[in-house]
Amino acid sequence: xxxxxxxxxxxxxxxxxxxxxxxxxxxxxxxxxxxxxxxxxxxxxxxxxxxxxxxxxxxxxxxxxxxxxxxxxxxxxxxxxxxxxxxxxxxxxxxxxxxxxxxxxxxxxxxxxxxxxxxxxxxxxxxxxxxxxxxxxxxxxxxxxxxxxxxxxxxxxxx
Numbered sequence: 001x002x003x004x005x006x007x008x009x010x011x012x013x014x015x016x017x018x019x020x021x022x023x024x025x026x027x028x029x030x031x032x033x034x035x036x037x038x039x040x041x042x043x044x045x046x047x048x049x050x051x052x053x054x055x056x057x058x059x060x061x062x063x064x065x066x067x068x069x070x071x072x073x074x075x076x077x078x079x080x081x082x083x084x085x086x087x088x089x090x091x092x093x094x095x096x097x098x099x100x101x102x103x104x105x106x107x108x109x110x111x112x113x114x115x116x117x118x119x120x121x122x123x124x125x126x127x128x129x130x131x132x133x134x135x136x137x138x139x140x141x142x143x144x145x146x147x148x149x150x151x152x153x154x155x156x157x158x159x
Contacts, residue, residue, distance in 0.1 A: 007031050038120045038127060042142070052146060055153035056121040059105050063122040065098035101156075108155035113148035116141050121149075 009029050039060070043053040063069070089097065106114045119130040131141040
C-alpha cells in the first residue's frame with residue numbers, strides 16, 4: 001500500500017524541525033512528510049530494525065481493529081445479511097480479540113514503557129512531542145521505545 005505524501009519545508013532548530021506559518025525560513029531547513037508515521041520515520045532512518053518496526057505496526061493494527069481511538073462520527077460499518085457466509089468471527093468478536101491482544105502487548109511492555117509506546121505507535125505522536133508530554137529529557141525516548149517494542153515483539157512472537 002503506497003503511503004501518501006504531504007511534504008512541508010520546516011526550519012531545523014536545536015529542538016528539531018519547526019514550522020511557523022507566515023514566517024520565512026532563516027537557517028537550515030528540512031523537508032518533512034507529515035503523512036509518515038513516527039515508527040516508519042524511525043525505521044526508514046535505521047533507528048528501528050525490521051523486528052521492532054513490525055511489532056509496532058502490529059500493535060497499532062490491533063489498536064485500530066479494537067477501535068480504541070475516540071470516535072468522531074457515526075459508524076458506517078456494513079450490515080451483515082443472513083445467508084452471506086457467517087463463518088469465522090463476527091465483527092464484534094474480532095474487535096474483542098484485537099482488544100485482548102492489544103492489552104496483552106501493553107502489559108508485556110510494562111508499566112514504565114507503555115506510555116511512550118502508546119504515544120508513538122498508536123497515537124502517532126513524534127518522539128519530540130512524546131518526550132515533552134512525559135517530561136523526559138531530549139533523546140531519551142528512543143531507547144525506551146526500543147525496549148518496549150522488543151518486549152512487544154516477544155509477545156507477538158516476531159523473530
